[in-house]
Amino acid sequence: MKLKSRGIKLIVLAAVLGTGLVSAGDYASVQTEDPVIKIVAKKFDYTPNEIKLKKGVPVILEFTTLDVFMGFKVPDLGVRADIIPGKVSRLRLVSDKVGTFPFVCDVFCGSGHENMTGTIVVTE
């Protein structure tokens, strides 16, 4: 029952976003069969900083930070997440467009903040 409720939440969120291109969730406890890509943030980079996806194939991006509060934003895909020390943040992502899309830290984190970037590469 609990899992069903969470599944409904995710569907509702995707519907609210209404993108058709990208659906996103930030549910630490979401249960899914989708592959997980772990991303570790620290001052001042992401590992990995290039994320390869297949068009139409959903993934869960799972974020942790080794030091301070960070952000993760992909403006071209309309999604973002907070990366909070001591917590795991998850973002479900599925893109129906191919291309290379930059992501940035959108929470000012220090002198190398401007260098905290990477790319999501979506192929057919």
Added chain:
Amino acid sequence: MEKILDRREFLKLSGLAGVVFVSGLAGCSSMAKRSDAKEFYFVQLSDTHWGFKGPKVNPDAEGTLKKAVAAVNGLAQQPDFIVFTGDLTHTTDDPQERRKRLAEFREIVSELKVKKVHFMPGEHDASLDHGEAYQEFFGKTHYTFDHKGVHFIVLDNVSDPTASIGEAQLQWLATDLNAQPKDARIVVFTHRPLFDLYPQWDWATRDGDKAIALLMPHPNVTVFYGHIHQENHHMTGHIAHHSAKSLIFPLPAPGSQPKRTPLPWDAAQPYKGLGYRDIEADVQTAQYRITELPVVKG
């Protein structure tokens, strides 16, 4: 008016004047003349990043701000006031060093002849400690003041590290705007662009659209900001947004290269891409004539 024409002529003759940009509403000229109609000018300096070290992008990092202060002091007619639109200092994780840089910056700009100077923080000054150190030196991070018929609003979109104005400040803005007459001449100073200029490089304010929505019912609003280290002129509806050059290093045009790395120093053209601006306010027409000025005369 006579004084302003004299000053324009001086800038032209001295070769100081750069690109001139006129901002405002053409329709305003048909408005009834206000009894308090006046003209005046002020100077905007931005993104001085005191404490920055990077000889490849500015080998004169410790001299550029001082040269800008000297340049402003050398203007034939002194402005009514001066505004610094944030990133007074370059960020540091060390709270003591942050205070040292703020103190040194304050000492340098105390040499300005004009003593009416308005400050606001940039993310480099305020985002790591929510503006705590900045406020010790310069006071409030958002406030208003009035000058010769223009209502100036300073908005803080940096003390929150998420680049948000926040609901409390937005409510404060709404209350302030509600107290203004509909045709008030309103100028907003802020650090980050209020609109999504280029979010791929974090050139945006997360809830800037809410501030613009509050400003939109007012027909005479102009925004001056910094952050992107270059001129940019953009309209959101009838509201003009003008970013200023930096006084430490220029940044590339949005999206013009993969990363927003500073443009390298050009030894053949030192201080290229750096500068400050004077802004003439025509209160009657709500027009602002922007003249870009170099750090040193070329």
